[in-house]
Amino acid sequence: MAETSLPATPESAAAAAPRGRAYNARTLPGFATVAICAFVIIYAPIIILVVFSFNAGTTLAIWEGFSLRWYAQAAANEQVQGAAIRSLYLAGSAATIATVAATMAALATTRTRRFPGRTMIYALINQPLMVPEIVTAVALLIVFAWVKVATGHNSMIYLIAAHTAFCIPFAYLPIRARLETMDMTLEVAASDLYASKKQVFTKITLPLLMPGIIAGYMLAFVISLDDVVITEFVKSAGQDTLPTYMLGQLRRVVTPEVNAISTVILLAGAILVSLFFWFSRGRE
Amino acid sequence: MSDATASPTAPGELEAEALRQDHRTRWLMSLPAIAIILCAAAGPLMVMVVYSFLAPGDYGNVKWEFSTEGWVSVLLQRDIFDGTLAWADAHLSIFWRSLSLSLITTVVTLLIGVPTAWFIATRPDGKREFWLFLITVPFWTNLLVRTIAIQELIRAEGVINLILLKIGLIQEPIQMMFTNFAIGFGMSYVYLPLMVLPVYAAVEKLDFRLVEAAHDLYASRWKAFRLIILPLIKPGVIAGSILVFIPSLGAYVTPRVLGGGKNLMFGNLIELQFGQGRNWPLGAALSLTLMVAVMIALIFYVRATSRETHNG
Numbered sequence: 341m342a343e344t345s346l347p348a349t350p351e352s353a354a355a356a357a358p359r360g361r362a363y364n365a366r367t368l369p370g371f372a373t374v375a376i377c378a379f380v381i382i383y384a385p386i387i388i389l390v391v392f393s394f395n396a397g398t399t400l401a402i403w404e405g406f407s408l409r410w411y412a413q414a415a416a417n418e419q420v421q422g423a424a425i426r427s428l429y430l431a432g433s434a435a436t437i438a439t440v441a442a443t444m445a446a447l448a449t450t451r452t453r454r455f456p457g458r459t460m461i462y463a464l465i466n467q468p469l470m471v472p473e474i475v476t477a478v479a480l481l482i483v484f485a486w487v488k489v490a491t492g493h494n495s496m497i498y499l500i501a502a503h504t505a506f507c508i509p510f511a512y513l514p515i516r517a518r519l520e521t522m523d524m525t526l527e528v529a530a531s532d533l534y535a536s537k538k539q540v541f542t543k544i545t546l547p548l549l550m551p552g553i554i555a556g557y558m559l560a561f562v563i564s565l566d567d568v569v570i571t572e573f574v575k576s577a578g579q580d581t582l583p584t585y586m587l588g589q590l591r592r593v594v595t596p597e598v599n600a601i602s603t604v605i606l607l608a609g610a611i612l613v614s615l616f617f618w619f620s621r622g623r624e
Numbered sequence: 625m626s627d628a629t630a631s632p633t634a635p636g637e638l639e640a641e642a643l644r645q646d647h648r649t650r651w652l653m654s655l656p657a658i659a660i661i662l663c664a665a666a667g668p669l670m671v672m673v674v675y676s677f678l679a680p681g682d683y684g685n686v687k688w689e690f691s692t693e694g695w696v697s698v699l700l701q702r703d704i705f706d707g708t709l710a711w712a713d714a715h716l717s718i719f720w721r722s723l724s725l726s727l728i729t730t731v732v733t734l735l736i737g738v739p740t741a742w743f744i745a746t747r748p749d750g751k752r753e754f755w756l757f758l759i760t761v762p763f764w765t766n767l768l769v770r771t772i773a774i775q776e777l778i779r780a781e782g783v784i785n786l787i788l789l790k791i792g793l794i795q796e797p798i799q800m801m802f803t804n805f806a807i808g809f810g811m812s813y814v815y816l817p818l819m820v821l822p823v824y825a826a827v828e829k830l831d832f833r834l835v836e837a838a839h840d841l842y843a844s845r846w847k848a849f850r851l852i853i854l855p856l857i858k859p860g861v862i863a864g865s866i867l868v869f870i871p872s873l874g875a876y877v878t879p880r881v882l883g884g885g886k887n888l889m890f891g892n893l894i895e896l897q898f899g900q901g902r903n904w905p906l907g908a909a910l911s912l913t914l915m916v917a918v919m920i921a922l923i924f925y926v927r928a929t930s931r932e933t934h935n936g
Contacts, residue, residue: 472874
């Protein structure tokens with residue numbers, strides 16, 4: 341506090357506080373209450389969703405005892421199995437390609453003076469973040485509809501390309517952040533000791549960069565796993581991922597099966613995000 | 625890779641050549657990322673500009689003839705019989721719903737988000753990270769799943785109605801699903817973290833000695849908040865507001881799940897042109913309109929955040 345920061349004896353400090361009770365500039369009336377309410381509001385719906393996924397009954401609102409029947413039903417549902425495998429395959433491929441491309445781009449655009457076109461590379465890499473998803477989705481629908489007719493090719497390649505594109509900025513940002521805070525002296529020392537460029541990269545740069553790369557991969561994976569809008573517009577028939585499958589189910593009668601799938605997705609997402617925090621805190 | 629490898633004895637021309645070589649390598653390394661984004665994000669947007677100037681095909685898609693009809697129909701509609709133009713009321717009401725619900729969402733998240741951010745930022749050093757983590761995790765969890773969670777809450781047989789019925793406050797369940805309220809509630813819920821994070825960053829940098837000084841000069845807490853704190857955290861508040869406003873304006877999933885078929889927002893109107901409406905040029909023009917609106921909001925965002933860094 342301002343008063344007590346003066347070199348003063350305890351008595352004079354006490355005398356300097358004019359209005360009895362110590363003043364705490366960090367509290368504002370009602371703010372803590374609103375904040376606690378906010379946390380309750382944020383978590384209550386999620387907790388209710390998770391709890392009812394374990395409900396033995398068919399209704400969503402009346403608790404009829406603990407059961408794993410909806411998980412069993414979801415796991416036995418062939419559509420769900422297919423969608424789950426597709427989701428993981430898609431997120432895995434897109435995150436891998438995006439992370440490799442983003443790592444290369446991050447190495448190229450950091451730790452250098454401005455060079456011609458650097459701003460343009462930045463802008464392009466971050467472009468998917470700046471356009472509403474629905475706009476990108478219909479643009480892809482237009483272009484891919486044409487390509488699909490022209491080539492007659494209908495595989496997952498369209499979904500992988502679309503997912504990779506919007507995953508790149510998410511992979512790029514943590515990798516770039518890591519690069520910018522990395523100590524360059526080790527690399528200089530290595531090349532002073534006659535390490536080849538390749539040795540410097542594989543023995544020094546890459547290991548130091550690894551936490552950033554892993555964090556970028558996690559983020560890209562989560563973003564791909566969560567996507568609904570772009571997938572919904574790009575997918576061909578029979579290419580549902582878990583989120584688009586659930587979106588389709590919502591039009592019909594909702595059973596706790598959707599809750600069970602939601603809970604699994606929530607859990608997977610929460611684990612990946614926690615890992616992301618863990619790795620991105622790896623910078624000293 | 626590094627400029628330092630150029631020999632110090634090399635004349636200027638060699639150095640310039642090395643620099644050019646360096647730039648070429650950097651461009652080559654960025655190429656995969658750029659190529660993917662050009663193919664599967666930025667490029668298709670360009671194609672959409674072309675499509676917005678074509679005539680609609682009979683069964684979706686387009687006819688390759690120039691037409692501005694797509695852009696005209698964003699705001700106007702042509703009478704089928706005499707071809708006169710009138711305001712497209714259906715579109716205008718959807719634009720209005722998008723704008724008003726986005727603004728309401730921004731205000732609601734502002735009222736809840738600022739105290740929450742303040743609360744997190746004023747926790748003791750070791751505990752701040754925990755609270756920050758608590759607010760960030762839902763933000764990264766699936767948007768559809770969080771929307772479904774809200775649906776469970778407000779459905780006719782949902783938890784809220786069940787509790788209200790049980791305590792006898794209402795006799796019949798309140799119809800909350802498929803209303804503007806449901807969309808606004810859902811969007812406020814899913815976008816709240818986007819408000820909290822930038823405001824938190826601003827509060828964390830706040831010099832609390834200024835608040836104490838205000839107190840010493842007999843300012844009430846409210847007055848200190850209004851005259852000292854608010855102006856200082858304003859860049860964070862503006863940034864948060866725009867970060868909430870932008871995805872609200874372009875929202876698709878939340879209004880589709882909670883708003884149903886009658887309460888469309890901008891994103892759902894766009895989808896309609898590629899589904900039942902089958903007017904691709906209009907859909908393309910609508911998409912570009914939305915994109916421009918978002919770009920304008922983004923410019924304000926960049927200005928707000930750059931001011932923040934100047935002050936810091």
